[in-house]
Amino acid sequence: MFIVDAWKGSKPLWTVFWLYGVLPSTIATGIFLWLVSQGAPGSGLRQLLLAAFAPYTIWVLVAIWRAAAHAPDPxxxxxxxxxxxAWAINATMLVVFAEMDFPI
Structure with a gap:
């Protein structure tokens, strides 16, 4: 199962970084920013995205960190x-500011 394999660091770094990390988070960020632009600060979908974003971010950051140890190029x-x-710092700030309804 790709979730467990990635968590263990068994997947190639490029796969975990680009396909499991950058692509989904870019899509989620786009949806989140669209919701903010529509003036939906406390919408259920926005809160759901934030709630899903935290565990996803932890999973993908651990997966990238572990896959990096096995990268062909150090x-x-x-x-x-x-x-x-940097991603972890950015994700933390995004969630904190979003929950404070700070203009993003």
Missing amino acids: LMGGMARGLTV
Whole structure:
């Protein structure tokens, strides 16, 4: 099962980073920003997205971190880990500010 394999670091870094990380989070961010632009600050869909975003983010960040350890190029693994730290900080700020109804 891809969820468990990715969590264990068994999937290739490019797959976890681009297909499980960047693509879904870009789509979710687009939906979230669209909801904000529609003036739906407390909408059920927006709250559902935020509730799903937290466990997804934890899963994908752990998966990327673990996959980076097995990257064929150590430089790419290091870059992925650095971006993972930045991603974690950004995701935390997004959730906190969104819940405060801070203008994003």
